[in-house]
Amino acid sequence: MKKFIVFISFCVFISVSSMYAKKWEKPKAEKFYSANSNYCLLIQPAAGDTPCKGTLYQTGYKAGLLTVWSAKLVNPVSPVKALVTDNGKYVITFDDWENLGTxxxxxxxxxxxxxxxxxxxxxxxINNKLLENLTELEEGYLWYGGSSFEKDGEVFVFTISLAGESGDKTVKLLLKTGTRTE
Incomplete structure (x- = not known):
């Protein structure tokens, strides 16, 4: 059983590390699909005077993709990762390009x-004391420990990976308002 737990911990570490295993080259346009592939978010990084932009598409149309919305994103260059709810109602982006958790x-x-x-x-x-338990990288913190959607995509649950005795921290957010829920 102990070997199994060590193996699972290793697999989680590898999957989290791969999220951030990007060479920080110039970002390119990237697509992020909902888990059911019914929605696709296209992120176009900032270039010159053009700000970072996200366009959400609904997939599965004979004529191709249906544009749901297109908007400027708050990231100065580009987010590192994005998630889309299965109903296309919400989009979550993570971090700024080359700046993880900072x-x-x-x-x-x-x-x-x-x-x-x-x-x-x-x-x-997390408070400053727990911040010391995050794995530090050259470009910030390796904080993301996984996530899921609950209640038909209305609640977002994610884990902050903390080293040491404190253990990981799970956070639940009500997406409609962005407020924490427990």
Missing amino acids: TDNMLVIYGTDGKLIKKYKIGDF
Whole structure:
């Protein structure tokens, strides 16, 4: 059993590490699909005077993709990762390009028409003492420990990976308002 737990812990570490295993080259346009593949978020990084932009598409149409919304994202360059709810109602972006967990855009929630609902920094979820338990990287913190949607995509649950005795911290957010729920 102990070997199994060590193996599972190793697998979680590898999957989390791969999220951040990007060479910090110039970001390119990237697509992020909902788990059911019914929605696709295309993120176009900032370039020159053009700000970072997200366009949410609904998939599965004979004519191709249906544009649901297109909006400027708060990231100065590009987010590192994004998630889309299966109903396409909400989009969550993570971190700023080359800055993991160190800016006000650690986690950002967008709703209908790409409207900003709430943005968070790491200090909104953990105190300075717990901040010492995050794995530090050259470009910030390795904080993301996985996530899921609950209640038909209305609640977002994510884990902040903490080393040491404190253990990981799980946070639940009501996406409609961006407020914490327990």
